Amino acid sequence: MPRAGYRLEMLEREILLYHPDEPKVIYCNETAALVWRLCDGTRTVREIGDLLGRAFAQPADRLSDEVAGVIRALYSSRALTR
Amino acid sequence: MVELLFKRTLLPRRRAAPDAVFAVRARASGPFQILRNGTVIYQDRDAGTVANLLMDQVTSRLAVRARDGLLLHAAAVARWGEAIVLPGGTEHGKSTLAAWLCAGEFDCLTDELVFVPEGTRTLEAFARAVRCRPDAEAILRGRFARWPPHAASLNGGASTLVPIDALRTSRRKVPRLVRRFLFARYDPAGDGVLKPLSPARSALRLLSCVLNAGHLEARGVKEAVRLARTVRAAEITYRHCAQVEAALQHWLGPEAR
Numbered sequence: 001m002p003r004a005g006y007r008l009e010m011l012e013r014e015i016l017l018y019h020p021d022e023p024k025v026i027y028c029n030e031t032a033a034l035v036w037r038l039c040d041g042t043r044t045v046r047e048i049g050d051l052l053g054r055a056f057a058q059p060a061d062r063l064s065d066e067v068a069g070v071i072r073a074l075y076s077s078r079a080l081t082r
Numbered sequence: 083m084v085e086l087l088f089k090r091t092l093l094p095r096r097r098a099a100p101d102a103v104f105a106v107r108a109r110a111s112g113p114f115q116i117l118r119n120g121t122v123i124y125q126d127r128d129a130g131t132v133a134n135l136l137m138d139q140v141t142s143r144l145a146v147r148a149r150d151g152l153l154l155h156a157a158a159v160a161r162w163g164e165a166i167v168l169p170g171g172t173e174h175g176k177s178t179l180a181a182w183l184c185a186g187e188f189d190c191l192t193d194e195l196v197f198v199p200e201g202t203r204t205l206e207a208f209a210r211a212v213r214c215r216p217d218a219e220a221i222l223r224g225r226f227a228r229w230p231p232h233a234a235s236l237n238g239g240a241s242t243l244v245p246i247d248a249l250r251t252s253r254r255k256v257p258r259l260v261r262r263f264l265f266a267r268y269d270p271a272g273d274g275v276l277k278p279l280s281p282a283r284s285a286l287r288l289l290s291c292v293l294n295a296g297h298l299e300a301r302g303v304k305e306a307v308r309l310a311r312t313v314r315a316a317e318i319t320y321r322h323c324a325q326v327e328a329a330l331q332h333w334l335g336p337e338a339r
Contacts, residue, residue: 007300009307014282016307020300027286 001041003081008036017079026077028070035070039080045071083114083133086234088140090209090246101147104140106132130238137210137243141194144208145293151199152305153294158191158207159183164261164334165205167196169291175268175323178218181249182323183330185225190249195293200305203312204258211236211243221323262333263288263315266326274325276318276333281307284315 009016015033017026028036031052038048049064056063074080083106107115113125114132116139123139126132145153156169157176166188170176177193184190195208214222214230219242223229230237232248265279265287279287288306295301316333320326 007303009282009285009303011281011285011307011311014280016282016285016303018300018303020303023295023301025286025289025303027282 001039001081002036003079006079017074017077024077026074026079028074031066032070032074035067036074036079039071039074083108083129083136083236086236086243086245087133087137087211092206092209102143104136106136128238130236130241130243132238133211133236133243134213134239134241137213141208141210144195148197148294149297151197151202152288152292152298152302152309154196154198154288155194155291155293156196157193158196158205159188160191161188161334165191165207165259166262166264166330166334167205167260168264168266169196169288170265170267171291173268174266175218176266177213177215178221178268179266179323179326181212181214181218181222181244182225183327184249184251185222185231186327187251189251190246192246198260198305198309201308203260203309205260206258209246211245212249214242214244215240225323260309260313263309263313264326264330264333265315265317267317267319268321269319270321272319272321272325274318274320274322274329276316276329279315279317281310281315284313285310287315287317 005019006017013030015028017028034052035048038051045064045068049060049067052063053060071080103119105117107117113127114129115122115125116132116136124135154169155171156167157180158165158167159180168176168179180190180193190212191207192209193212197206230242230244232245234245236243263284285306288310289302292302298305318326318329
């Protein structure tokens with residue numbers, strides 16, 4: 001789920017994530033921005049992949065890998081927490 | 083020396099007590115001295131070295147203290163009333179590029195610092211002398227009819243300081259509105275192709291050039307995002323300044339003189 005205090009700036013379909021107390025700013029493309037918004041602490045990677053698959057009319061299993069990659073990157077950037 | 087460095091530097095509209103007072107002392111037989119608040123902080127017999135250091139001292143002092151707006155590590159040039167800001171880190175070639183462009187139809191606004199007051203698109207350029215390092219001079223010699231391009235230029239401290247007036251030909255009023263951000267970086271393998279940036283990528287690049295983030299709300303993110311939404315931006319890696327000049331001319335398009 002999103003780490004407390006993180007803020008989001010949406011610019012067209014991309015977003016910037018940042019914590020006001022930290023110098024780092026995280027850029028998310030359209031897919032990563034959607035993943036971030038869908039990470040609410042209850043949905044699984046598979047469920048997020050399903051939702052994106054329906055939105056983009058693509059097989060969910062193909063998107064699940066991408067979703068997992070985005071979640072790993074956001075987690076290692078400390079924008080997501082368990 | 084002070085006139086060479088800061089003749090065109092604008093004074094703030096709101097006068098406040100100075101944060102620091104710098105002075106240069108020149109004695110007939112002794113070294114030049116830089117004083118900060120009355121105390122000698124540096125001395126050297128070479129005027130160019132002292133001038134370079136004084137410029138650095140003043141610049142870094144401004145960077146540390148600037149508030150109520152984004153202070154960007156950036157050069158800025160103008161053409162036909164449009165201000166183009168060239169944000170970039172040290173060694174990105176900002177000064178060389180600004181000088182090159184200003185031998186043509188652009189006017190130099192600054193080679194180092196741009197301040198954009200909060201909530202505006204106006205530009206306050208820190209118009210100091212332009213610093214040209216030896217590798218830049220090798221490039222610029224062929225661009226100007228003579229080098230250095232102004233008799234008052236000062237050599238020393240491993241660079242030549244050129245009065246900014248030597249890089250301004252237009253009599254137009256200095257533009258104050260930011261029209262473009264161009265993130266240009268010298269790269270021996272650069273393709274010279276100008277690539278438009280999305281607002282998010284532009285904001286991210288701007289943030290990497292903000293010098294006073296610690297004094298700003300959300301470390302300047304809000305302001306950078308606001309500017310990125312309203313000012314078109316592009317990036318280019320170049321191996322020769324002429325590539326940037328051509329790309330800029332195409333990007334800005336024809337315009338009535």
